[in-house]
Amino acid sequence: MKIIVCVKQVPDTKDVRLDPKTNTLSREGVESIMNPFDRHALEEAVRLKEQYGGTVTVMSMGPPQAEEVLREAVSCGADEMVLVSDRAFAGADTWATSYTLAMAAKKIGIGDIILCGKQAIDGDTAQVGPGLAQRLDIPYVTYVKKIVDYSDGTMRLQRMMDDGHDEVEVTLPALFTVVKEINEPRIPSLKGKMKAKKLPVTALTAEDIGADPDCLGLKGSNTQVVRVFAPEFKGERSMLTGTVEEQVDQLVEKLNGLI
Template sequence: MNIIVCIKQVPNTTDVRIDPVTNTLIRDGVESVINPFDAYAIEEAVRLKERCGGKVTAVTMGPPQAETALKEAIGLGCDEAVLVSDRKFAGSDTWATSYTLACAIEKLEAYDVIICGKQASDGDTAQVGPGISTHLDIPQVTYVKKIVEINDKSARVERMTEEGYDVVEVPLPCLFTVVKEINTPRMPSLKGMMRAKSAKIAKWTAADLDADPAALGLDGSPTRVVKIFTPEARKGGEMISGSTDEVAKELVELLKGEVV
């Protein structure tokens, strides 16, 4: 089974700072790590390989330093890795990002399953996984919490919902985005770390992809970040106490005051 896992390198902080002028992330001075949700994607990809045989290829689009994330992925059990990196990709929104990743995936040998994290901890849109499957015209199942059965033709998975979970059957090739409930990621083994150290990471630029140049980077991005801001913290609520009748009466009076 050929499994592809898409990983993103993100700042290692929950305090994401935005440049107020350019509206882009401030990355200087912030350590980068594999997006926490992608650790579950890597683990599931490696478990799938252990279950069905085959290989796992990790793919990332990012700056040259994203190679570190790919080496880490190899240390965790991925077999091969591809860094898709070019200044031409700068300014990509989620549409252009998923198009570029889809073009890279098409360049790899035929795949059975693509696994993404549920969302990235910095951009947070959860759009890239579904975007890749749309560009590749393959089915997708999001929020997967368990791969129950899988063979070379189809898979049966559990997909998390707010009320519980759906059981979904899907033909392969397909794309899954996974939630953290799916597994417990392993630590890198000593052997894995040694392999990672000497691993050769393939590096592809825009010229290596069979991509429409007009669909890449800022030019290929139909959305623009107009403003990014942290919403003001809400003031604490007001507690009303008393019997149900008293509370209801006071609430009605308060609401009347609001609408006048």
């Protein structure tokens, strides 16, 4: 079973602050971590490998320092690392990102399963996973909370819903995005850490993946962030006074005024 896990390096949300002047994310001194949902995707991939055999390739599109999360993934059981990195990718929205990842996945071979976290904690869009599947023209299941069974190229999964779950059957190759309920990610192992130290990274540029330059980065993005800001709290409040009857009358009057 050949599995690709898509991971993203994100700022640790414990430390994220907005710069009050520029209204942009202040990344200064903020620690970078592997997107928490991606850790669950990786764990599931490693468990599948342990059960059915195969390899786990971890892939990230990002700046050169994203190599850190790839190495962390190897210390937790991944076998290969692919870093998709190029200045041309800068400013990509989910549309351009899913295009870039799809081209990279085709380059390395899409394998049997692509696993992603349900969303990244910085952008919170939850679009790249499904977008990638669409571009690769393979089926996908989002919010997977359990892999129930696998046989003859068919996988049975549970998709988390608000009021329970759907049980879904899907033919491989396919892409799944996972929720944190699916497993508890393991702690890096000593041998994994030693392997991660030495393993070379496969680096792919825009040219390597044969991408159309017009579809990349800011240029290839359909959305652009105009402004990021923290909404101001404008809640108004007033206290009703008087006897209970008076207060009820005032409340009814106010409510009527709102309709």
